[in-house]
Amino acid sequence: MPTLFTILLISYLLGSIPNSVIAGRVRGIDLHKMGSGNAGTANVFRALGKGAGTLVFVGDVLKGLLATVVASQFRFGDGLPLWLGPDSDAWIRVFAGSAAILGHVYTLIGRYFYGTFRGGKGVATGLGMLLGLIPVAIVVAIVIFAVLVYTTRFVSLGSVLSTLSLPFSLLIQRGPFGWDIPGPIFGFTLVVPLFILYTHRANVKRLLAGTERRIGKRAELSS
Numbered sequence: 615m616p617t618l619f620t621i622l623l624i625s626y627l628l629g630s631i632p633n634s635v636i637a638g639r640v641r642g643i644d645l646h647k648m649g650s651g652n653a654g655t656a657n658v659f660r661a662l663g664k665g666a667g668t669l670v671f672v673g674d675v676l677k678g679l680l681a682t683v684v685a686s687q688f689r690f691g692d693g694l695p696l697w698l699g700p701d702s703d704a705w706i707r708v709f710a711g712s713a714a715i716l717g718h719v720y721t722l723i724g725r726y727f728y729g730t731f732r733g734g735k736g737v738a739t740g741l742g743m744l745l746g747l748i749p750v751a752i753v754v755a756i757v758i759f760a761v762l763v764y765t766t767r768f769v770s771l772g773s774v775l776s777t778l779s780l781p782f783s784l785l786i787q788r789g790p791f792g793w794d795i796p797g798p799i800f801g802f803t804l805v806v807p808l809f810i811l812y813t814h815r816a817n818v819k820r821l822l823a824g825t826e827r828r829i830g831k832r833a834e835l836s837s
Contacts, residue, residue: 617690618706624688625681625710629717630740632724633673634658639728646732650816650827653724656769659829671738674718678742681714682707704796704806711743712802719813735813737773740806744780747799759812767828771818777810811834 659667812827820826
């Protein structure tokens with residue numbers, strides 16, 4: 615259990631680093647009072663521009679990737695608990711990445727240093743996690759995301775629909791191509807779209823109402 619607890623704690627704290635909030639404060643801007651009021655990559659692009667948005671995006675992706683690929687490999691004492699079963703390595707990578715996403719959405723470091731638990735919506739950090747788990751499916755999702763954002767200018771739409779493509783990509787890999795996809799990882803890709811839909815529920819309402827902000831439109835103070 616010490617190994618599992620340590621991996622989860624390190625991964626959560628890694629994900630809890632509020633890159634967007636830090637970037638905003640460096641510029642003297644509180645992202646929670648700008649645009650959508652969300653401390654996520656899309657709002658950084660709107661409020662701070664492409665340079666800051668790109669840096670924050672890369673930093674958030676790295677949080678998920680490092681938790682999944684690096685933090686998940688830490689071992690102490692007796693190692694991983696036996697109840698994780700034969701797929702323990704797959705489970706621990708899923709747990710580590712999930713802890714990083716949780717830290718990104720509900721940031722303890724942000725609460726301690728900036729007075730708010732509110733982080734981003736988990737897309738960039740989730741992308742980093744999934745890059746470490748299912749790189750081929752993620753490349754497909756990135757293409758879908760890029761095409762949708764380029765053609766519609768809606769980051770939220772690209773985020774939701776590209777995430778929904780993940781389990782279908784894995785089914786194709788497991789079926790026609792016969793690739794080995796561990797059960798815990800496939801199961802997680804069924805949960806991810808639900809989580810992203812939940813964190814984007816306000817965006818989905820605005821998309822349906824025709825009031826969602828397009829990327830490239832400068833953020834203004836939120837009401």
